[in-house]
Amino acid sequence: MNRVEIADGVYWVGAIDWNLRDFHGYLTPRGTTYNAYIIKDSVVALVDTVKAGFFDELRRRIEAITDPGIIDYVIVNHVEMDHSGSLSRVMEVASDATVVATEKGSEELQMLYDCDGWAIKTVKTGDTVSLGEKTLSFIETPMLHWPDNMVTYVAEDRLLLSNDAFGQHIASSKRYSDEYPGVLDDAAKYYANILMPFSPLIAKTLQKIGEMEIEIDVIAPSHGMIWRDPGIILDAYQGWSSGESNDTAILVYDTMWGSTEKMALAIAQGIIDAGFEVKVYHLRRSDWSEIVREILEAKIVLVGSPTINNGIFPSVGGFLTYLRGLRPKDKVGFAFGSYGWGGGAVKAIESELEKTGIKVVDSISVKFVPGADDLDACARLAWKVVDEARNFNSAISHP
Ligand SMILES: Cc1cc2nc3c(=O)[nH]c(=O)nc-3n(C[C@H](O)[C@H](O)[C@H](O)COP(=O)(O)O)c2cc1C
Ligand SMILES: [Fe+2]
Ligand SMILES: [Fe+2]
Structure with a gap:
């Protein structure tokens, strides 16, 4: 199986759902992906998992890079089941791993899964986890998409792992937005149906990220294409969240x-x-x-x-x-x-x-x-x- 390296030592290990046509009522004529990422340093982190039923695909992609048994951290940016549905299976294999989530995320995980025996670390904005050379920083983004959401930033790679934000429902063998003409249309459909109610919050969050002056070269969401020209999608979100028409x-x-x-x-x-x-x-x-x-x-x-x-x-x-x-x-x-x-x-x-x-x-x-x-x-x-x-x-x- 090929390895998809999106930054130095950071790999896409998601699953492609070619045949999904209805995502809780939202029609997805092009299917979708559940994106997960392995960050391999002296310590290994898995960022997000995939929907239940896709665990074997996730495991095979991880095995092409590392032994899943040695994963030290499983970052749960969002507890919704399209991203956490394989968490229990991951924790069976990576039984020594620590789950990392926001406070709301930790509470909600207990309601969704049997978390007995899991080490769970609760984080808030500004908290970090060192992987050796790389450091993961967390930024809470409540209501983008649920109260528990956060994003994970890797400063060394100028990489933002943004979960639902900036996603699109597209199943493809391509991984990057610049390889997929029409990607902005799918991003707009996703924004309209999933994120539009939170437009005022999105505007504020974009401003907050701007003020934090974090450098972003790549935005890797949890659905669809990865943006290695993030200005395009950041500008689009600016317009949509401010009601440009x-x-x-x-x-x-x-x-x-x-x-x-x-x-x-x-x-x-x-x-x-x-x-x-x-x-x-x-x-x-x-x-x-x-x-x-x-x-x-x-x-x-x-x-x-x-x-x-x-x-x-x-x-x-x-x-x-x-x-x-x-x-x-x-x-x-x-x-x-x-x-x-x-x-x-x-x-x-x-x-x-x-x-x-x-x-x-x-x-x-x-x-x-x-x-x-x-x-x-x-x-x-x-x-x-x-x-x-x-x-x-x-x-x-x-x-
Ligand atoms: C099953 C049915 C129920 C109707 N109920 C009402 C009603 O409660 N009040 C009313 O003013 N017209 C009622 N109408 C009449 C329609 O509103 C009217 O025929 C209208 O011109 C239909 O517009 P349309 O051709 O765009 O369907 C009803 C018609 C049907 C077929
Ligand atoms: Fe979600
Ligand atoms: Fe999602």
Whole structure:
């Protein structure tokens, strides 16, 4: 088995999950990897493990470098099971190893695994572990992705082992982002679906890392490609976490008999005529994680639903629930839909959009099939929301 040396004495020993297509609801058409790293010095450290079921692949990759029985430290940057699922198997082989985690991480490990007999060392920001020539430093990054998260920095190699941060769900025989065209798209999808709710925290963490003046040549995350040109992904995170957006509207809808769809298409044409780009998604035919990736960088979010039993169509309701949890920043939008008698969906969407933090400019409901006047009204509302998006964003950038 080949050895993948990402820095002097630092090896990638992860597992490639070629066939994963759904990561707790997030569609992963390209699969993913669970990245783990061996740092070989006078003392040997394993940084993170892999999902349960992939232990044998991890073990074989470690054996190509060293005897797993001599591992001294197992660094657990994050207790989520995609990274800790093989920990018990690792500890059976490396029974003298010390597990290193944050205080929250240590607590949570006890809830997830039978840790009887394991030596666990609890660390906080600034703590270090010497491996001989190299020293591991730890920086707590709570909520990136769970309360327990930390990152591990190796100053001698200017190497940041960042766990979930800066990752992407890509299975590939390539290991470096510069060998994988389109990697930023996957990084954006990952950010939107996993990290978007924590954007304010990410902005603060990036600032903190900036102030610590640590030099970074390589960022090695726990999913996907390794960045040996870290400026690219650091700049992208700066933009995403501060809510930078394009002149684009994302329009999502569902329909039973086609009326809401007619409205959707009239609105989409209005958006184009008003000078913005538009992307249209039928919610039962589209990958929601892809839509959310598009919303990350858009200024406008438009949501349509017919009324069913006084309320929102289930796919639209489900999507709004997902979006609300992700808390997209600085968007404007409106609700639209067709109804037959009492209505209800459009008001309910408005209220959901407001709770999501999206500024609602107006809304439009049409009784049964929209006529020419209704479709004109849809187009006019499209112009209005584009105007509002232009004003809203210049107000944000020049308060
Ligand atoms: C199963 C079902 C339930 C409905 N429930 C309501 C309702 O509670 N209130 C209402 O105003 N219209 C109701 N309607 C009427 C639809 O909202 C109306 O037909 C609308 O034009 C459908 O839009 P669409 O063509 O985009 O699906 C219902 C229609 C169906 C098929
Ligand atoms: Fe995670
Ligand atoms: Fe993960």
